[in-house]
Amino acid sequence: MMTITNPLLIGEGLPPFAQIKPEHIVPGVLELLSQLEADLTKLENNFKPTWQGLVIRLNQIEERLRWTWGIIGHLMGVKNSDELRKAYETIQPELVAFSNRFSQSKFLYEGFVAIKNSSQWESFEPAQQRIVESAIKDAQLSGVAFEGEKKEKFNQIQLQLAELSTKFSNNVLDATKAFKLKLTKKEEVEGLPESLLSLAAQTARSETEEEATSENGPWVITLDYPSYVPFLKFSSQRDLREKVYRAFISRASDGELDNNPLITKILALKQEKAQLLGYDNYAQVSLTRKMADSVEAVEELLEELRIVSYDAAKKELEELKEFAGSDDLKSWDVSYWAEKQRESKFNFTQEELRPYFSLDKVLDGLFGLAKRIFGITINSADGEAPVWQEDVKYFQVQNEGNEVIAHFYLDAYSRPAEKRGGAWMDDCLGRARFEIDDKSVTRLPVAYLTCNQSPPVDGKPSLMTFNEVVTLFHEFGHGLQHMLTTIDYPSASGINNVEWDAVELPSQFMENWCLEENTLFGMAKHYETDETLPYHYYEKLVASKNYMSGSGMLRYLHFALLDLELHSSYQPNSGESHHQVRDRIAKITTVMPPLAEDQFLCAFGHIFAGGYAAGYYSYKWAEVLSADAFSAFEDVGLEDEQAVQTVGKRFRDTVLGLGGSLSPMEIFQQFRGREPKTEALLRHSGLIINN
Secondary structure (H helix, E strand, C coil): CCCCCCHHHCCCCCCCHHHCCHHHHHHHHHHHHHHHHHHHHHHHHCCCCCHHHHHHHHHHHHHHHHHHHHHHHHHHHHCCCHHHHHHHHHHHHHHHHHHHHHHCCHHHHHHHHHHHCCCCHHHCCHHHHHHHHHHHHHHHHCCCCCCHHHHHHHHHHHHHHHHHHHHHHHHHHHHHHHCCEEECCHHHHCCCCHHHHHHHHHHHHHHHCCCCECCCECEEECCCHHHHHHHHHHCCCHHHHHHHHHHHHCCCCCHHHCCHHHHHHHHHHHHHHHHHCCCCCHHHHHHCCCCCCCHHHHHHHHHHHHHHHHHHHHHHHHHHHHHHCCCCCCHHHHHHHHHHHHHHHHCCCHHHHHHHEEHHHHHHHHHHHHHHHHCCEEEECCCCCCCCCCCCEEEEEECCCCCEEEEEEEEEECCCCCCCCCCEEEEEECCEEEEECCEEEEECCEEEEEEEECCCCCCCCCECCHHHHHHHHHHHHHHHHHHCCCCCCCCCCCCCCCCHHHCCHHHHHHHHHHHCHHHHHHHCECCCCCCECCHHHHHHHHHHCCCCHHHHHHHHHHHHHHHHHHHHCCCCCCCCCHHHHHHHHHHHHCCCCCCCCCCHHHHCHHHHCCCCCCCCCHHHHHHHHHHHHHHHHHHHCCCCHHHHHHHHHHHHHHHHCCCCCCCHHHHHHHHHCCCCCCHHHHHHCCCCCCC
């Protein structure tokens, strides 16, 4: 038997991260694609249009590709390097070519159509029917009907979009880590909290190899969120805030890292792709695989929220100006004065709370909540799985019968030199059942949870802001849908085959629990004394929950409406630039117009380097669902443990368990007993008040 020497060709189990090197990528993927090409040709030439004869055999090809390419994509996000990029960019065209070959196979497409038209169709489970219908729709959207020049043009667009997306993401990462503001004088760090001073000194030590302390510096401020956000909030030096703010909004907008020409090309190519597929614009293509059935339906929801939030945001800005004693607040002043106003209104600072939110204590509280409402037990399994970074944690999940049902990785800390910003959940291994040697074997799901929170500094554990706590709960919600699925078909288990504008439901649902009393006091323990967070802080957190919520919602709507406009009615060659579109949308979605040089689109990776093009509205669409879902727990009383467990089991069995086996609306109705309403979201946001 031949020994596999390339670790990317193992094809099953947990990735052997310690063995994987950038030099394995090109030969490994080329060899894999050669094998899969042969397997695909064999399948096309000899299959029966049945579940066993086509779907199962096709899954085997898909799973091998997903395993290898999934590892490479994960490492691009968490261990980015020049060597890795070069290998990724070298092999990406081959991967795109195979993906096109795979998705445009007329043999397979006709096979799926034959299955749907067969006499066995009515005996299929709903999950099987959805998988087949999704495969047909995916093939249609992948250009299966194209021939000749049209097919060649479509495939060229697919390749260009993939390459531009990768380039866009790399430019943002490079531009973010290129900026460093070195501070050497005490007055330059006036107002900064101890946590940021420690982080800035640690950054100085790693960047300059100088001796640096939080007391005496030097200090280095970066555009990474754990550095940038608190600097804007707390620095009393207005000129330095301006410098950092301007650097942030102009990331990847000039020189070699300029994303402006990439944006123009991406938008033009997506428009061209849509027209080739017979649609008027790319937004229509995007919405074919979402809950929202039209651009108009999305606009209707966003406008309903905009009307409510615009007046609230306007009032909030006027109050902030009055508090600051200035009618001339600039963009780099808003965070600073908002934090001061928050402290004045609610008599506490976010920094005061950090000692009560160490990562380990927060995880204890989070896992306690998961046991309480979903009946699962989570324990550390560090050392049982290979990791890509020494401080990555690994956990196992058990059900009520103490059976292990899933695992997950947690990569919690910011590493701006190699890890992209933001937070996300991804699929390491998906749940699936396979027939091996006449035995049924279930592969358990494994999730990647990735955050970018404040790392441990100066001998202290990672002490989190409350916002970082909320982010962790959010990503854990995604992880729960991946891990608690009861669907054994890999194409519909977990988040697979879930419409994009519903995929944020579990994550945003989990955010609601951060301010639920039992949950908060279960995790808010002082990292040194284990003292529980004093109750008056809880009251202040609840009271401040909706502080400037109108501004927050309006800011989101600005992004969502801009995304929709760029992908629906905007014409890249019309003479109007994408930044001018932003300015036009800003007239109805901002109460403080953006600066003329604001180039935030150049760093808007969600829509230009991620899956949210014509779909950024999904966060708010799903937030309607998640707020309504959480209100089901409120309706029975959050203090009624038995009732909470009953509703929790129903949520687990439907929203978390059924994955992509049914439409999100059917699943929501199974859980809630009706269609979703916006009332709960507006109430939770403090934008309407119950009578």
